[in-house]
Amino acid sequence: MREPRRIPPATIARLPLYLRELEELGEAGQDVVSSRVLSELTQFSSEQIRKDLAYFGAFGRRGIGYSVGHLAAAIRRILGIAEEPELALVGAGRLGTALLRYLGRRHAGLSVGAVFDSDPGKSMGQVEGHRVLPASAIAEEVRQRKIRLAAITVPATAAQEVFAALVEGGVQAVLNFAPVKLKHPSVFVHNLDLATELQALAYYGQAKGGTGRERPDA
Amino acid sequence: MREPRRIPPATIARLPLYLRELEELGEAGQDVVSSRVLSELTQFSSEQIRKDLAYFGAFGRRGIGYSVGHLAAAIRRILGIAEEPELALVGAGRLGTALLRYLGRRHAGLSVGAVFDSDPGKSMGQVEGHRVLPASAIAEEVRQRKIRLAAITVPATAAQEVFAALVEGGVQAVLNFAPVKLKHPSVFVHNLDLATELQALAYYGQAKGGTGRERPDA
DNA sequence: GGCTGTGAACGGCTTCACAGCG
DNA sequence: CGCTGTGAAGCCGTTCACAGCC
Numbered sequence: 001m002r003e004p005r006r007i008p009p010a011t012i013a014r015l016p017l018y019l020r021e022l023e024e025l026g027e028a029g030q031d032v033v034s035s036r037v038l039s040e041l042t043q044f045s046s047e048q049i050r051k052d053l054a055y056f057g058a059f060g061r062r063g064i065g066y067s068v069g070h071l072a073a074a075i076r077r078i079l080g081i082a083e084e085p086e087l088a089l090v091g092a093g094r095l096g097t098a099l100l101r102y103l104g105r106r107h108a109g110l111s112v113g114a115v116f117d118s119d120p121g122k123s124m125g126q127v128e129g130h131r132v133l134p135a136s137a138i139a140e141e142v143r144q145r146k147i148r149l150a151a152i153t154v155p156a157t158a159a160q161e162v163f164a165a166l167v168e169g170g171v172q173a174v175l176n177f178a179p180v181k182l183k184h185p186s187v188f189v190h191n192l193d194l195a196t197e198l199q200a201l202a203y204y205g206q207a208k209g210g211t212g213r214e215r216p217d218a
Numbered sequence: 219m220r221e222p223r224r225i226p227p228a229t230i231a232r233l234p235l236y237l238r239e240l241e242e243l244g245e246a247g248q249d250v251v252s253s254r255v256l257s258e259l260t261q262f263s264s265e266q267i268r269k270d271l272a273y274f275g276a277f278g279r280r281g282i283g284y285s286v287g288h289l290a291a292a293i294r295r296i297l298g299i300a301e302e303p304e305l306a307l308v309g310a311g312r313l314g315t316a317l318l319r320y321l322g323r324r325h326a327g328l329s330v331g332a333v334f335d336s337d338p339g340k341s342m343g344q345v346e347g348h349r350v351l352p353a354s355a356i357a358e359e360v361r362q363r364k365i366r367l368a369a370i371t372v373p374a375t376a377a378q379e380v381f382a383a384l385v386e387g388g389v390q391a392v393l394n395f396a397p398v399k400l401k402h403p404s405v406f407v408h409n410l411d412l413a414t415e416l417q418a419l420a421y422y423g424q425a426k427g428g429t430g431r432e433r434p435d436a
Numbered sequence: 437g438g439c440t441g442t443g444a445a446c447g448g449c450t451t452c453a454c455a456g457c458g
Numbered sequence: 459c460g461c462t463g464t465g466a467a468g469c470c471g472t473t474c475a476c477a478g479c480c
Contacts, residue, residue, distance in 0.1 A: 008448075008449060010448095010449065010450090011449090012418050012421050012422075013418050015417075015418070015421075016411075016413075016414040016417035016418055017399070017411075017414060019417070020397060020411075020414065034460085034461065034462090035461075035462075036461080041399075042399060043399060043401060045450080045451075046461095046462095047450080047451060047452075048449090048450065048451080050461090050462060050463065050464090051449095051450080051451095051463085051464080053462095053463090054462085054463055054464070058462080058463065059462095060461075060462050060463080061457090061458070061461085061462075062456070062457040062458055062460080062461055062462045062463080063457070063458040063459080063460050063461050063462080064458075064460085064461070064462090065460090065461065065462085066462090078421070079417055079418070079420050079421045080420045080421055080423065080424040081417055081420045085420055085423065087416065093316070094312055094313075094315050094316035094319060095312075095313070095316035097312050098311070098312035098313035098316055098412075099412060099416075101312060102412055102413050103413065103416070106397070106413055108413040108416060108417055109417065109420070110416055110417070110420065148423040148424075149416075149419060149420060149423040151416065171423075172422070172423040172424075172425075173419050173420070173422040173423035174419075175415060175416060175419050179238060179324070181235070181259075181260060181261060183261055188419075188422035188423070190415070190418075190419060190422075192415065193234075193235075193238075194316075194317060194320055195234075195320050195321065195324055195326040196234040196235060196238065197393060197408070197410065198305065198317075198321070198326060198328055198367075198369065198393060199233075199234035199237070199297055199299055199326055199327065199328070200230050200231050200233070200234055200297070200408075201367060201391050201392075201393050201406075201408060202297050202298045202299045202303055202327070202328065202367060202391070203230050203233075203296070203297045203298055204230075204390070204391040204406035204408075205298065205303065205366040205367040205389075205390040205391035205406070206298040206366075206390075207390075226470075226471060228470095228471070228472090229471090252438085252439065252440090253439075253440075254439080263472080263473070264439095264440095265472080265473060265474075266471090266472065266473080268439090268440060268441065268442090269441085269442080269471090269472080269473095271440095271441095272440085272441055272442070276440080276441065277440095278439075278440050278441080279439085279440075279479085279480070280438080280439055280440045280441080280478070280479040280480050281437080281438050281439050281440080281479065281480035282438085282439070282440090282480070283438090283439065283440080284440090
């Protein structure tokens, strides 16, 4: 079975975590790894790991395990980070800068294609080594550079407008940190509000609330 | 049916989003809201909203809808943010500072109880109006102030150690941004690696990858 | 008539059990 | 014998359909 119409989103969300462990194993000199070992590292069941990978093909060798290097390369291809796609970042505030640092420090397979900010002061300068363009240039710049990925780290009031410009420029997938639910029929949006995450966390911090188990999805 | 043993995590994750819309409705002067209207605002189905709320009791009036104020208060109680619990933040870098700003700007129902950083320079100063304590003080400070919630925004190498100190201090729930999978049998952990999120996003930014639909879980 | 609350049906993800190779 | 790959079963959350109230 190769690449059915639709892969479970839960599977896609786990692939980067497998990749993270594979890269560590590779740096440690490991050539081969079994789903059992990956299971211990990631805390996902070994069957689940095998099933996730099987959606995309047969990468392992029976009786042996998976080649660390080959599997990592396969996951990068699947995720589309093998060719280092460019990311557009809108909002060069604290959170945006934090993201730029993350990407600069670790090699995630993503490059920063463009950084935007509506603040003229920031628009003139540089942030984390990237030139900052004015928000008014979003649509054109994104289109010209054929950027498909974007992250929005602007205040709530600006998010909708910025999103429209990104969509106009042809962006295909957006990670939105602003506390506004963005939606579009043909663009993938992942809304990730940090305040909301903390509020959900609070539930599990209550005496009676949490069972002590880890959250199953993350 | 009132408060069964275990509430679906997906339900808990949606409650803050309902709350966000309820607060906006309240500021707009709305007294009553139907699950239909909440559905349009949040993009979750009205049945799902009703079912989520029904886990905790019957808050609505048939034929009328839900009282905006009462429902908001109920959700705050359920999440445990009615009494404004304190949060411990470890790591006063870019991301940590961004989080502090988020919490300062919006009233999320959480207060910042303590901020820690291993950098002596930061430990002496203030960040976003909060005094920064040395990482060595984590366990004792958390225990003394009875802090149950924590966020970790430190580099990967420090995360495990910091986590151990928080657990020692008696923390009950942790939001971990470091690219390390933290786990503990009696403490709830939500691992949220931003680089990982971006890598998963890349999948949906591919030509063939995404169907254009929004991610169902967020 | 409108809207909530909820058992039943449905669907999708996970777990189980095992067949298939090395 | 070890480990992968996979149909089948189980489970959990969402959707459906409707009863119950206002």
